Amino acid sequence: MSDILTHLAGMGDKLSAHVLLAAAALALGIITALPLAVWASRSPPVSRIALGFASLVQTIPALALLALFFPVLLSLRSVFGEGLPTLGFLPALLALALYALLPILRNAVTAREHMAGGVLEAADGVGMTRWQKLRLVEAPLAAPYIMAGIRTAAVWTIGAATLSTTIGQPSLGDPIFAGLQTQNWALVLAGCIASAGLAMVADALLGAVERGFARRKRWLVWSGIALALAGVAAAGIAQRPTTGDTIVIGAKNFSEQYILARLIGQRLESAGYSVEYRDGLGSAVVHQALTSGGIDISVDYTGTLWTNQLGRSDNPGREAMYDELVRWERESTGTLVLGQLGFENAYALAMREDRAAALGIETLGDLARAAPRLTIGGDVEFFERPEWIAVRSAYGLDFDRQRNFTSTFLYDALTGGEADVISAYTSDGRVAADRLRIIEDTKGAFPSYDALVLISPDAAKDARLVAALEPLVGAISVEAMREANLSVDRLEDKRSPAQAARTLADKIGF
Amino acid sequence: MDQPASPTPTGPHLRFENVSRSFAGVVAVAATDCAIAQGSFVALVGASGSGKSTLLKMVNRLGDPDQGRVIFEGRDVRDAPPAALRRRLGYVFQGVGLFPHMTVAENIGIGPRLAGKRASAERIAELLELVELEPEYAVRMPHELSGGQRQRIGVARALAGNPHLLLMDEPFGALDPVTRDGLGKRVRLLHERLGLTTIMVTHDMAEALLLADRVLVMDGGRIVADEPPQALLAGAGGDIAQGLVAVPREQAAALARLDAAR
Numbered sequence: 055m056s057d058i059l060t061h062l063a064g065m066g067d068k069l070s071a072h073v074l075l076a077a078a079a080l081a082l083g084i085i086t087a088l089p090l091a092v093w094a095s096r097s098p099p100v101s102r103i104a105l106g107f108a109s110l111v112q113t114i115p116a117l118a119l120l121a122l123f124f125p126v127l128l129s130l131r132s133v134f135g136e137g138l139p140t141l142g143f144l145p146a147l148l149a150l151a152l153y154a155l156l157p158i159l160r161n162a163v164t165a166r167e168h169m170a171g172g173v174l175e176a177a178d179g180v181g182m183t184r185w186q187k188l189r190l191v192e193a194p195l196a197a198p199y200i201m202a203g204i205r206t207a208a209v210w211t212i213g214a215a216t217l218s219t220t221i222g223q224p225s226l227g228d229p230i231f232a233g234l235q236t237q238n239w240a241l242v243l244a245g246c247i248a249s250a251g252l253a254m255v256a257d258a259l260l261g262a263v264e265r266g267f268a269r270r271k272r273w274l275v276w277s278g279i280a281l282a283l284a285g286v287a288a289a290g291i292a293q294r295p296t297t298g299d300t301i302v303i304g305a306k307n308f309s310e311q312y313i314l315a316r317l318i319g320q321r322l323e324s325a326g327y328s329v330e331y332r333d334g335l336g337s338a339v340v341h342q343a344l345t346s347g348g349i350d351i352s353v354d355y356t357g358t359l360w361t362n363q364l365g366r367s368d369n370p371g372r373e374a375m376y377d378e379l380v381r382w383e384r385e386s387t388g389t390l391v392l393g394q395l396g397f398e399n400a401y402a403l404a405m406r407e408d409r410a411a412a413l414g415i416e417t418l419g420d421l422a423r424a425a426p427r428l429t430i431g432g433d434v435e436f437f438e439r440p441e442w443i444a445v446r447s448a449y450g451l452d453f454d455r456q457r458n459f460t461s462t463f464l465y466d467a468l469t470g471g472e473a474d475v476i477s478a479y480t481s482d483g484r485v486a487a488d489r490l491r492i493i494e495d496t497k498g499a500f501p502s503y504d505a506l507v508l509i510s511p512d513a514a515k516d517a518r519l520v521a522a523l524e525p526l527v528g529a530i531s532v533e534a535m536r537e538a539n540l541s542v543d544r545l546e547d548k549r550s551p552a553q554a555a556r557t558l559a560d561k562i563g564f
Numbered sequence: 565m566d567q568p569a570s571p572t573p574t575g576p577h578l579r580f581e582n583v584s585r586s587f588a589g590v591v592a593v594a595a596t597d598c599a600i601a602q603g604s605f606v607a608l609v610g611a612s613g614s615g616k617s618t619l620l621k622m623v624n625r626l627g628d629p630d631q632g633r634v635i636f637e638g639r640d641v642r643d644a645p646p647a648a649l650r651r652r653l654g655y656v657f658q659g660v661g662l663f664p665h666m667t668v669a670e671n672i673g674i675g676p677r678l679a680g681k682r683a684s685a686e687r688i689a690e691l692l693e694l695v696e697l698e699p700e701y702a703v704r705m706p707h708e709l710s711g712g713q714r715q716r717i718g719v720a721r722a723l724a725g726n727p728h729l730l731l732m733d734e735p736f737g738a739l740d741p742v743t744r745d746g747l748g749k750r751v752r753l754l755h756e757r758l759g760l761t762t763i764m765v766t767h768d769m770a771e772a773l774l775l776a777d778r779v780l781v782m783d784g785g786r787i788v789a790d791e792p793p794q795a796l797l798a799g800a801g802g803d804i805a806q807g808l809v810a811v812p813r814e815q816a817a818a819l820a821r822l823d824a825a826r
Contacts, residue, residue, distance in 0.1 A: 170664075172657060172658070172659045172661040173661055173662075173663060173664065175626065175657065175661060176657055176661030176662070176663065177663075178626060178646075178650070179624065179626065179650060179655040179657060179661065180650065180651070180655070180674050180675050180678065180721070181646075181647045181648070181649070181650035181651035181675060181678050181679075182647060182678055183645075183647045183678075186647075186678060190663075190674075191663060191665075194665045195664070195665055270665060
């Protein structure tokens, strides 16, 4: 309980970012939906098309809608220039505003459809122009219904805004996603409580406005609006404008990435930089974000870049792969590959030691023979990755079932018997702690996954920054990394990624 | 209140010239000519779908004719924007049509407000008095009033702009018989006192005979009879008009027999 309170107290920044994002999205939704509703009320085809579109948007999962804005904005750069942000606030704002559209639009159109015909004829009959009719009759009569739609939209937007973490926009989703990855349930709960509390407060204030419209009590309308705006203004003041020389460090959605981001951030802070983190980014998003300037520094892996960015499926060997990557990044994206951190986080297939022994499985070739009776579990992207496809065809792996788990639950799935084989990471501390056997890749079908520090083209021009990070090259052994990962992932005596990063720094002698 | 110089009917005030209108191929008003003198109280009577409301709405342009034109005070009603025209005309709606979110005073004062001249409290009180309501009603909301009170507010609203012409579209249709009778008489008195020209659409021949000084009977989009009440009662106007007159006459006769049999 006190854990949750501590987390809540430290969440001011995320809360204010969340408030500003949700408020901006709601405002954009309102100023789009209202003129559209007026137009729709005057033209049945417009009404059908607008409501159809808004309903269609609503059927897209919020997470996918947020992610889809990344390629959309990327393609729009040909129109608006390279300065167009593709991650962070802008795509989150656009996706959430689209999401807010439907309830507002639908309520406004429905209110207009159900307005008594006699009243509308009376408005014409007493000599109102179209504008007067809208302002004096249609708007005030529809206001309570529109307000109810805005209320619904506000609650949805505040909830869905937690997902904007995945596209690099700070929000109350940060603690939820980070907590989920590191099995820190107090952190998850604190994020949920803050988000739900915010939704309830917004709902209550907008509800007061709605009642004010319905009962024609102006003071209620204005006090509801004033309090809501005061909340947004307070969030705006609390959000310090980030200065231009803040270094943004990106991290993918697993513990090792959180820890390494903190390790890099702590070094930069002691060198005098101010640092921000974008945690929980998708694997493909991270590299795009880095090359487009959305983030300044990331940690990636040779095999991942090899297949995803270079589109290669061959395996020229560890050093050749690294050299080729450095050259490719320099020439095609301008990104600086600072160097290898010293350990590998390779994909591997793992089984419980006792189960592997019972089935007599040591190599992937052994596994291929037993596979038709076994279930394989992978993280959400594993079965789509070229590495898996390469390994599968190299050994002719054909499992009875394949199941997806978030990487947090992958090891639990194995120990709990939900899966017989899982996709594991060689630097994961749980491999040793859970007594797992890494099945040997005798054919070298999995490429190597040396951890690399990448620096964006802009940040690479800063010699002091590069110098501050250079000591990290070759400094982290796989044992040190496993220990740090385990300290965050284990269920008892958990460390936060920042604590684990400090311990790791001590261990490697900084 | 504007008082016309002469209370006696003079030359044509309103003229329909060969007006027609159809809805999706169905003729609502067919090539109709009609002149209405200033100061007259004209009732438009007919069954549902006879075209009486369609004809009335051509005057304030809630539905323009497909052909022909409507001349009011010497000018085609289409010469001015509809909103400006409507502010010069009084219009009482079928089913009242008060704005539910406005007070009685705001409803009555809406016409002057649209024209940019807010009605004073004295003016609202004066209009309320015309329809025999206390000034205290000004602050009430429409849902707090009875049906008869609401329609009286509707009449007061129609009169707020000092119109010369009052159009009423089945104004008393939704009221109980007692309220209906009282409000009909009140409107007739206002018509005389303010020197209005009044056109009232109704499906009730008894109401038309008792209130109007000229009854137009419509059927199938045409005016099939145009007679003063006395002439209709004397048998003029043709079969359709006589069919409509027969209903109240037979009711009156039946009531007289009941009375005699006491």
